[in-house]
Amino acid sequence: MDQVSGLLLMTGLYQGGIWRVRVELPDAYPYKSPSIGFVNKIYHPNVDEMSGSVCLDVINQTWSPMFDLVNAFEVFLPQLLLYPNPSDPLNGEAAALMMRDRPAYEQKVKEYCQKYAKPEDVDATQGDKSSDEELSEAEYDSSDEPLVGKPD
Template sequence: MGPTWMMSDYKVEMINDGMQEFYVDFHGPSDGPYHGGVWRIRVELPDAYPYKSPSIGFVNKIYHPNVDEMSDLVNVFEVFLPQLLLYPNPSDPLNGEAAALMMRDRAAYEQRVKEYCEKYAKPEDIGAAPEDKSSDEELSEDESDSSDEQVVGKADP
């Protein structure tokens, strides 16, 4: 693995020494159901970049109408990914089930998004977890405490 650096919310990690392939660790936007999720995205720049779009693939799973199970996206993530997560386009889906659910039952769709975040988009899912297991257990206890408080705080109908 090559050098890594931080770019606002993203962590960028070069694959090999060239500048053409790298991973980006991307955090879901704070407004919306992807909040709290973190995805590792593999970006490959074509030789003709920037005249040709980079190819982008999600390494871990995400539930979204415009990302299929193969998770290959072609576009630039600086604007595109946050926009994509916040404003999905169910009329042109790659994941038909997600699109149908989103149009039929928005709440159930957002619930499914959050389940996928919980299951597949934790920092440890992209290999960014701390090694120390004992602190891990303490963390999960703290998390369950804080999630109780959050539930109490969300008394909106």
């Protein structure tokens, strides 16, 4: 199983947050779905707070070889963050708060963004990356400019 990682930059409620995303590719990829999780903490009903694992039907249940990692970074994960599903939670506390008190939920999301999803937080997780190929959003837009942080 290969492991790669990338960066996810967000707008909306998660605006200003930058997350390092871990992607594990099974040997049967692209016929078998990748395992995707957040490395730095995020407060979301469909993301396990401790492991960062993502609950996303298109990845976990309806994966197709026609999908690729570009879909995961540009479509699936942004859609998950923009449209959480509290009725299928991995983080029960976040789901309950979202349904019970939306303003308090939104405040907690913003607190997590400020606390765990700043560029320096992403830089700090660089030491955790595997020695396998590094995948970043910058590769998708063919830019030579780095996304965040300082060169190693």
